[in-house]
Amino acid sequence: MSLAQPLLKARRIVVKVGSSLVTNEGRGVDAAAIGNWCRQLAELAEQGREVVMVSSGAIAEGMKRLGWASRPQELHELQAAAAVGQMGLAQMYETQLRAWGMTSAQVLLTHADLADRERYLNARSTLLTLLSHRVLPVINENDTVVNDEIKFGDNDTLGALVANLVEADALVILTDQKGLYSADPRKHPDAQFVHEAVAGDPALELMAGGAGSSIGRGGMITKILAAKRAAGSGASTVIAWGREPDVLLRLARGETIGTALLASTAKLAARKQWMMDHLQLHGAVSVDAGAAEKLSREGKSLLPIGVTDVQGEFHRGDVIAVLNAQGRELARGLSNYSSAEARLIARKPSADIARALGYAAEAELIHRDNMVLR
Ligand SMILES: Nc1ncnc2c1ncn2[C@@H]1O[C@H](COP(=O)(O)OP(=O)(O)O)[C@@H](O)[C@H]1O
């Protein structure tokens, strides 16, 4: 049986690295390890792939800089450590990526940012814009502003949410083990290696234990759940050892290293299903026959020029219906503009949006990737 190669054809990839790898088990930001991944990231970019990095390590690095031997219990102490350590992380990625000719950007996110539809769309647009400029975003949780309830808690979950956000084709989780075993290999040296499985298979959750070191947080269970979440938007996950030589390049060449957790649904179908299940209607726009034809027959985005009427009050990021001249619902999707803005730009060419509003977000009122035909 030949094994799947989730990265071989992946165009957009999210790579997550854990604290113990990034900080060499808490000894401090590991320049050699980060340099190694950055070299590979630059080569992937050279191949025309878009990569987003999700890196942990801020708390571990901050603790080292502050001279703290053990991890504090107090949340604000952890947040302070993260603020200190994030400087070192960002500096290291910036320096190493620049050495390989890459421009990097720092993005700090919280759960609340992605739960709020407007901020979700803003984060998505910013990340996609960075990628379109061939900039490599380096993401971490914004530890300064999070409390227990709204924390991602572990960066595996953040990696999966970013994969959903940018509609990545694949998520790579680099850790201190070769992949998933049938039980925690630190406690069960005879555990069997899992080469491939379907993401979301409940049997996987029984195999996975908690963190193996005092540095990492989530352990294998959060990686299994992250793979399930990433599969929700059609991305397959690979869990692999971060110190495996040329791990990213070899995965991209189709080598079967680590554990592949495969998404069973296609990317766009999964995302659209998610939209249908989660979002309620906030308003509607009527469109002319030309726009109706473009949407229904050609699967195109809805541009403001085709909009003849705007109904209800909605915000950027709300779901609205698209109606034809007879009032039949053709589609629904996420609006890039509020109802007030939509009224100002209706019937106008997209080139006039900036003049009408004083700024332009997107050329489309609803992008086709954010739209489901009825
Ligand atoms: N079934 C399993 N297979 C592999 N590793 C496991 C398993 N169950 C628990 N673990 C533990 O998970 C650890 C990796 O998680 P963690 O320490 O949080 O790393 P990271 O910092 O990379 O997120 C491994 O070192 C291992 O001890």
Ligand SMILES: N[C@@H](CCC(=O)OP(=O)(O)O)C(=O)O
């Ligand atoms: N934002 C925290 C993330 C901690 C965390 O999730 O670590 P890990 O389980 O090693 O990915 C930090 O940078 O320290």
